[in-house]
Amino acid sequence: MSRGSLTPGASPGFTESPGSLPISRLSFNQITAERASLKEVVDACARHGVPYVAVWRHKLAEVGVKAAACLLRDAGVRVSSVCRGGMFPAATGEERAARIEDNRRAVDEAAALGAGVLVLVCGAAPDKDIAAARRMVADGIAALVPYARERGVRLGIEPMHPGFAADRSCITTLQEARCLAERFDLSTVGVVADVYHIWWDPELYDQLARAAGRLVGFHVSDWLVPVRDILMNRGMMGDGVIELRRIREAVERTGYAGPIEVEIFNHGVWDTPLDILVPLVKERYLACV
Amino acid sequence: MSRGSLTPGASPGFTESPGSLPISRLSFNQITAERASLKEVVDACARHGVPYVAVWRHKLAEVGVKAAACLLRDAGVRVSSVCRGGMFPAATGEERAARIEDNRRAVDEAAALGAGVLVLVCGAAPDKDIAAARRMVADGIAALVPYARERGVRLGIEPMHPGFAADRSCITTLQEARCLAERFDLSTVGVVADVYHIWWDPELYDQLARAAGRLVGFHVSDWLVPVRDILMNRGMMGDGVIELRRIREAVERTGYAGPIEVEIFNHGVWDTPLDILVPLVKERYLACV
Numbered sequence: 001m002s003r004g005s006l007t008p009g010a011s012p013g014f015t016e017s018p019g020s021l022p023i024s025r026l027s028f029n030q031i032t033a034e035r036a037s038l039k040e041v042v043d044a045c046a047r048h049g050v051p052y053v054a055v056w057r058h059k060l061a062e063v064g065v066k067a068a069a070c071l072l073r074d075a076g077v078r079v080s081s082v083c084r085g086g087m088f089p090a091a092t093g094e095e096r097a098a099r100i101e102d103n104r105r106a107v108d109e110a111a112a113l114g115a116g117v118l119v120l121v122c123g124a125a126p127d128k129d130i131a132a133a134r135r136m137v138a139d140g141i142a143a144l145v146p147y148a149r150e151r152g153v154r155l156g157i158e159p160m161h162p163g164f165a166a167d168r169s170c171i172t173t174l175q176e177a178r179c180l181a182e183r184f185d186l187s188t189v190g191v192v193a194d195v196y197h198i199w200w201d202p203e204l205y206d207q208l209a210r211a212a213g214r215l216v217g218f219h220v221s222d223w224l225v226p227v228r229d230i231l232m233n234r235g236m237m238g239d240g241v242i243e244l245r246r247i248r249e250a251v252e253r254t255g256y257a258g259p260i261e262v263e264i265f266n267h268g269v270w271d272t273p274l275d276i277l278v279p280l281v282k283e284r285y286l287a288c289v
Numbered sequence: 290m291s292r293g294s295l296t297p298g299a300s301p302g303f304t305e306s307p308g309s310l311p312i313s314r315l316s317f318n319q320i321t322a323e324r325a326s327l328k329e330v331v332d333a334c335a336r337h338g339v340p341y342v343a344v345w346r347h348k349l350a351e352v353g354v355k356a357a358a359c360l361l362r363d364a365g366v367r368v369s370s371v372c373r374g375g376m377f378p379a380a381t382g383e384e385r386a387a388r389i390e391d392n393r394r395a396v397d398e399a400a401a402l403g404a405g406v407l408v409l410v411c412g413a414a415p416d417k418d419i420a421a422a423r424r425m426v427a428d429g430i431a432a433l434v435p436y437a438r439e440r441g442v443r444l445g446i447e448p449m450h451p452g453f454a455a456d457r458s459c460i461t462t463l464q465e466a467r468c469l470a471e472r473f474d475l476s477t478v479g480v481v482a483d484v485y486h487i488w489w490d491p492e493l494y495d496q497l498a499r500a501a502g503r504l505v506g507f508h509v510s511d512w513l514v515p516v517r518d519i520l521m522n523r524g525m526m527g528d529g530v531i532e533l534r535r536i537r538e539a540v541e542r543t544g545y546a547g548p549i550e551v552e553i554f555n556h557g558v559w560d561t562p563l564d565i566l567v568p569l570v571k572e573r574y575l576a577c578v
Contacts, residue, residue, distance in 0.1 A: 125530065127530075128530045128531065128532050130488075130489070130530075130532070134491070161451060161452070162450060162451045162489040163451070163452040163516060163519055165488075166489075166512055166514045166516065166530045167514060167515055171491075172489050172490075172491060173491060175491075176491040199419075199454075200419070200451040200454035200455075200459075200461050201451075201461075202423070202460075202461060202462060202464070223455055225455045225456060226456055227453075227455065227456055227520075228518065229517065229518070230452055230516060230519050231516075240455075241414065241416075241417045241419075241455045243418070
């Protein structure tokens with residue numbers, strides 16, 4: 001498992017393989033090029049024939065929603081999702097209300113960009129009470145649903161790896177995310193499956209099957225070995241231990257046929273120039289996913 | 290959540306609290322003082338009235354089993370468990386057989402030290418196939434069971450945090466560990482519950498209840514925030530986000546009344562002199578567990 005074969009074509013094994021996905025489903029999640037601006041990412045995607053981007057709100061704030069919508073339209077690049085809403089648990093009712101209000105702004109932004117999905121990173125407990133945090137997440141989503149429904153934006157609950165349970169999300173498994181989503185109507189609340197967060201789950205394939213009809217996003221990267229910093233441990237598809245093809249095929253059996261986002265937090269990836277990185281992402285997507 | 294209040298009595302909140310455990314159940318897991326020898330740890334436990342230690346094999350190898358048994362007997366300190374057996378998956382049948390043979394030596398050592406339990410850290414896949422690795426674990430335990438049964442040593446399957454799924458154990462949840470244990474007789478194969486590995490699980494309390502009668506060990510530490518290196522992210526009880534008292538009470542409802550091991554991988558803890566560390570462990574055990 002190499003940590004950094006970041007040169008396109010470096011390995012003859014990484015060419016389009018039988019059963020490859022069409023490029024028409026590829027989305028470049030903006031965090032994969034954290035050091036670039038939205039315009040730089042969108043232009044690179046247009047230049048290299050990547051049809052979708054996933055947009056992060058901190059990058060969107062740098063240009064503003066109107067300018068972003070223009071540059072996306074001009075480039076002919078669509079938005080697969082906006083990252084991220086969520087972060088519902090907080091110590092006070094006032095702070096929780098403020099976060100729900102911020103989530104409404106995220107819904108507005110997703111609607112303005114024509115993104116069908118707002119990804120929810122649900123948030124961690126403000127204290128030790130993870131059960132209470134889970135209730136705050138359910139309450140927050142319930143408060144957000146009518147607003148999202150009116151604007152035609154689906155909320156995608158992303159279960160996160162248990163390594164993030166105290167920092168980013170108390171919702172840690174596909175089963176938990178699906179059961180939470182099932183409290184709401186199918187057309188407004190779904191589940192986002194990210195291989196990095198779910199690959200280890202002994203119930204992975206059962207739970208994917210049960211999520212049929214509820215998946216609203218699929219994210220790919222890889223899990224590098226050995227593990228160092230758990231946030232930055234993602235790798236380019238093919239460089240780690242995740243059975244990407246097997247998981248993707250299980251996701252397809254659920255009926256999900258939407259964009260597939262490549263989302264990689266990795267300093268080596270972030271240091272790679274866009275005109276090397278975007279072709280490499282395409283190559284690995286075709287060869288490994 | 291402080292990362293390092295390693296001074297006994299530093300906080301007036303950390304005194305014996307209502308519902309405290311008896312010291313008679315406390316075990317000092319040797320890895321909590323990784324830089325000390327077995328003799329140093331055993332002597333410190335004797336000096337400070339800690340009745341049990343958990344012994345690691347790499348430390349045991351430094352003195353030999355006979356000398357270790359003598360020094361434990363002389364000090365009047367008992368062994369709660371030997372760490373660790375397991376690591377069953379490997380790329381070749383020859384290597385898997387060698388690992389089972391090594392596990393038999395671990396059973397011998399546990400028997401020689403009067404330890405009732407050999408903790409199994411089951412191992413990770415040698416490649417990307419985590420399902421195959423799980424089968425190798427089941428096969429390895431099946432091969433080991435008759436030998437362990439004859440020697441009166443129970444095998445304790447320890448589910449590990451999913452952050453270790455590619456490095457240390459493909460067995461990641463209490464449910465998975467219990468279902469695996471249930472393939473074997475109750476008197477030979479059980480489950481070890483370590484709060485660090487299981488605290489995040491949305492099914493934690495249900496799964497603990499289902500493990501009634503199968504628990505053969507309970508390990509405590511804490512989960513520090515923010516997470517850095519996932520291996521070394523453990524903290525002293527009370528310094529992190531784990532609801533230790535609540536989990537311990539759930540463990541007691543399963544009927545488990547055996548030793549409670551304090552097992553902390555943390556460089557700050559490892560740098561603390563034993564005559565400060567052992568009293569602090571006692572204090573936090575009484576106040577927080």
